[in-house]
Amino acid sequence: MSTPEYLANTTNPSTSPTLAELRIRVLADESLPLARRRDMASALASLAKALGRPAETIPADPKVLRAQMKGLTAAMVRMKAGRWRNVQSLVSAALAHYGLVLVQGRIREKPAPEWLAVLRVLGRGAGPHFHLWRFARYCTQTGILPARVNDAVVAKYQDDLINHSLVSEPARAAHEVARCWNEAATDHPDWPQQRLDEHDNRLPCAPSWGVYPESLVRDVEAWCSGLGDTDPFADHAFTPLKPASVTTRRKQLRIYLGALVAQGVKPAELVDLAAAVTPQRAKLALRVVWERAGQQATHHTYHLASIALMLGKHWAKLPEADVKQLTKMATRLRPTASGLAGRNMKRLRQLEDPEKLQRLLDLPSTLMAEAHRLGTPGVNTALLVQTAVAVELLVHVPMRMANLRNLRIGVHLHREPNDTMSLSVEPEEVKNAVAIRARLSDATAAIIARYIDRYRPVLVRGSSDFLFPGQCPGAPKSDVGLRDQIQKALADYVGITFTPHCFRHLAAYVTLKHNPGAHGQVQRILGHKSLHSTMAFYSGLETSGALEHYDSLIASQRDQPIDKPPNVRRRRR
Numbered sequence: 001m002s003t004p005e006y007l008a009n010t011t012n013p014s015t016s017p018t019l020a021e022l023r024i025r026v027l028a029d030e031s032l033p034l035a036r037r038r039d040m041a042s043a044l045a046s047l048a049k050a051l052g053r054p055a056e057t058i059p060a061d062p063k064v065l066r067a068q069m070k071g072l073t074a075a076m077v078r079m080k081a082g083r084w085r086n087v088q089s090l091v092s093a094a095l096a097h098y099g100l101v102l103v104q105g106r107i108r109e110k111p112a113p114e115w116l117a118v119l120r121v122l123g124r125g126a127g128p129h130f131h132l133w134r135f136a137r138y139c140t141q142t143g144i145l146p147a148r149v150n151d152a153v154v155a156k157y158q159d160d161l162i163n164h165s166l167v168s169e170p171a172r173a174a175h176e177v178a179r180c181w182n183e184a185a186t187d188h189p190d191w192p193q194q195r196l197d198e199h200d201n202r203l204p205c206a207p208s209w210g211v212y213p214e215s216l217v218r219d220v221e222a223w224c225s226g227l228g229d230t231d232p233f234a235d236h237a238f239t240p241l242k243p244a245s246v247t248t249r250r251k252q253l254r255i256y257l258g259a260l261v262a263q264g265v266k267p268a269e270l271v272d273l274a275a276a277v278t279p280q281r282a283k284l285a286l287r288v289v290w291e292r293a294g295q296q297a298t299h300h301t302y303h304l305a306s307i308a309l310m311l312g313k314h315w316a317k318l319p320e321a322d323v324k325q326l327t328k329m330a331t332r333l334r335p336t337a338s339g340l341a342g343r344n345m346k347r348l349r350q351l352e353d354p355e356k357l358q359r360l361l362d363l364p365s366t367l368m369a370e371a372h373r374l375g376t377p378g379v380n381t382a383l384l385v386q387t388a389v390a391v392e393l394l395v396h397v398p399m400r401m402a403n404l405r406n407l408r409i410g411v412h413l414h415r416e417p418n419d420t421m422s423l424s425v426e427p428e429e430v431k432n433a434v435a436i437r438a439r440l441s442d443a444t445a446a447i448i449a450r451y452i453d454r455y456r457p458v459l460v461r462g463s464s465d466f467l468f469p470g471q472c473p474g475a476p477k478s479d480v481g482l483r484d485q486i487q488k489a490l491a492d493y494v495g496i497t498f499t500p501h502c503f504r505h506l507a508a509y510v511t512l513k514h515n516p517g518a519h520g521q522v523q524r525i526l527g528h529k530s531l532h533s534t535m536a537f538y539s540g541l542e543t544s545g546a547l548e549h550y551d552s553l554i555a556s557q558r559d560q561p562i563d564k565p566p567n568v569r570r571r572r573r
Contacts, residue, residue, distance in 0.1 A: 016064075016100060019044050020055035026094055040097075043090035050077035050087070062101055062166055065091070070168065075359075075495030092166045102164035103138055103157070111136040114145050121188040131176040132184070146192045154178055154196055206251075206258040211267045219272045223315055224250050238314075244402060244431065249307065256304050259285035274316035279325035282308040286329060297335045305330040339540045340505060348509050348541075350496040359494045360506075364392040364447055366493055371455070382455040386468060387489045389451045390482060394503035397423055397438045398526065400431055401483060401500050405476050407467040409452065421445040434527040508538040516542035 017025070023044040026037055048055035051068050058064070074084035095101035111119060115136040122129045135157060139145070144153055154174055161170030178196035185191050209217050227238075228246045241249070257276060261267055263284040270276050286308070289301050309326040312318040318326075340348070351357040359366075367388035374381045393404060403425050407413055414422045421444070425436040440448070452467075462473025470477040483500055490498045508522045515521070519542075523534040 016059045016061040018056050019048050019058045019060050022060045022094060022098070023055065025098070029097075032097070039086075040090050040094040043087045044094060046079070046083075046087045047091050050079070050084075060095060060100055062095060062164055063162070066166055066168065066170075069166070071491070071497060073491045073495060075492055078495070081492075088166065095166070100164070101166065102160045103134075103167065104165070109137050109140060112140040112145070114147075115140060118146050118191055121190050122184060129180055129184075131173060132180050134173075135177045149181070149192065149196070150194060151197045206254045207261055207267070209254070211261075212257070213268060213271050215271050216273070216276070220250070220253060223273060223311070238310075242431070252304055252307055255289070256285050256307060259288040259304075262288050272316075273311050274318070277308045277312040277316055277326070278318070279312075279322050279329075282312070282326055282329060286333065290333065297333045299335055299341070302330065302334045305333045340537060344502060344505055347496070347498055347502050348505055350498070351506065351509070356494060356496055360490070360496070360498075361395065363489065363493055364388040364395070367391075367489065368447060368450075377455050377458050379458060382458040383485065385451045385455040386459065387485050389448055390468065390486055390500075391489065392444050392447050393423075394486075394500060395506075396441065396444055397436065398504040398507040399425070399436055400504075401479060403430060403436065404500065405468055405479055405482050408465045409467055410465055413448070413467055415445075415449070415452075419445060419449055421448060430527065432527065432529055434529060436527060505538075508534075509541055512538065512542040513548075516546040 023041045026032070026040045026044070029037060032040070045055065047065075047069075048058055050072065051058060058068070069088070074081040077084060079087070092101055092104045096104050110116075111133070119129075119133065119136055122132065136146075138157060138160075139149065139153070154177055157177065158170060158174035161167050161173055167173050175198065178198045181191075181196050182198065185193050185195060209220070224246050227241045227249060228243060230240045257270065260270065260276065260281055265281065265284065275281075282305070286301065286305055289304055290296075293301055305326075309323070309330045312326045313323045339345075351360065365388075367384045371377075371381045371384045371388070374384075390404065393399070393407075406429070407423075407425075409415070412423060412425050414424065416422075420442070421440040423436060423438045423440060427433040427435045430436060448467075456467075456469070460469040461471065464470075464474050466476040468477040468482055469475075470481070486500050487498065490496055504526055507525050511518050511522050511525065519531060519534050519538070522528075522538060523531050526534070528534045
């Protein structure tokens with residue numbers, strides 16, 4: 001089949017059955033071996049159970065299933081890792097058997113001889129070239145030879161991944177095909193030499209600074225420099241910000257400008273900050289962000305509105321009427337609800353299951369035991385222990401991510417000759433300038449000492465005193481690297497979706513659950529400057545604990561259990 005013929009032949013499967021209907025069809029399908037039928041039927045039933053919904057209510061539609069299965073791990077669905085992998089593979093195979101899936105995660109068909117001839121230069125399909133092997137099998141199924149591959153073929157492949165596969169990140173998978181293809185063409189003369197467009201499918205919410213006029217970029221740098229100016233004699237309209245906060249403001253401004261571009265404003269028109277924060281343009285930008293947030297006032301939208309107001313009032317010095325309009329927009333976009341954001345409350349509610357909470361608290365011990373079982377320290381084993389140390393510190397000293405990744409041995413982490421340990425982070429290194437001081441327990445110190453002595457040397461490169469060393473000598477592990485490492489362990493071993501910052505919320509949750517009025521204690525644990533901040537963030541977390549306490553009071557006041565009938569004497573007539 002030629003490339004144009006194939007691209008014109010788009011498969012449009014009929015309305016998808018439910019998982020229950022597909023299971024009945026599989027069991028009755030005599031074209032499949034009996035054992036295969038039973039395995040597929042069992043996998044479909046297991047998937048419905050994992051999703052927590054009746055099979056009759058779940059469409060056997062790849063796009064629907066991919067969205068519902070996103071982020072699920074074996075621990076989350078209470079299965080062993082091997083069983084969960086088999087369930088996903090068998091479900092994909094069942095959907096493929098009836099034409100609902102066109103691209104399986106693991107395509108069994110062998111690539112055509114023409115494909116094998118070029119793939120041999122890459123080696124086997126493991127590692128970074130896995131995407132090319134799967135693409136080769138897909139092209140074999142559709143009759144596309146290596147010499148006929150072009151951007152249109154990759155675009156069709158991406159469309160089939162999105163609409164007719166269970167591949168978790170279809171756009172990224174297609175992007176990886178183009179990237180790996182171009183790398184192979186560069187590194188191997190025998191590889192087909194046509195180049196593919198490595199189009200980034202992510203929404204361009206924040207174009208790079210290079211697309212804007214140099215005059216705007218200079219204005220931005222001057223503004224950011226002023227935000228962090230600590231000269232006590234300078235004429236500041238606000239308290240100077242720390243470098244991390246200045247970086248955040250720069251990112252927020254970049255998102256704001258990107259929203260303007262998304263609304264059709266040409267970058268060349270944004271010659272300076274004054275041109276970007278007029279009320280008319282602020283309205284354009286903030287509407288985009290507001291709509292992305294589901295037409296709700298969020299802290300993110302409010303921060304962008306506040307930046308526009310700050311720039312208009314203090315930097316561009318717009319007319320008073322314009323400043324009033326910007327003030328009105330910022331006021332209307334300010335969230336009225338107090339307490340944690342909805343997504344963080346959802347993450348905490350996962351720990352209302354006592355078993356999951358216990359698994360989280362035991363995670364460092366679990367990871368240490370796994371490392372001990374694996375034996376001689378290698379990189380993967382050392383990373384397990386590194387994760388154990390990070391989680392142990394977050395549980396006992398719930399600090400912010402920036403402070404965790406930048407911990408240095410001998411500077412922040414102090415180890416005495418008797419192996420006792422303490423932690424100290426000076427005010428100037430903490431976001432709100434409140435120092436972190438903690439004496440670590442013997443159990444926590446023992447885990448850290450074992451990591452430093454036995455496992456950290458496997459990970460460190462060059463001379464570095466960082467507790468969590470990075471790939472570059474003398475630098476700490478990247479924020480994204482350490483964050484992903486912790487989140488993956490929580491998903492795989494505990495079965496929850498949880499971020500490192502949520503350990504701060506966990507400290508408040510556990511404290512207020514057992515002592516509903518202990519907001520002052522939460523303030524001291526988290527290092528808030530004022531009790532008002534603690535109350536604003538965690539108002540409401542104490543409700544369940546207070547109700548449980550109230551229930552116990554009511555139960556103690558009752559003369560008898562509520563499930564027994566009252567002992568009432570009948571009046572004689």
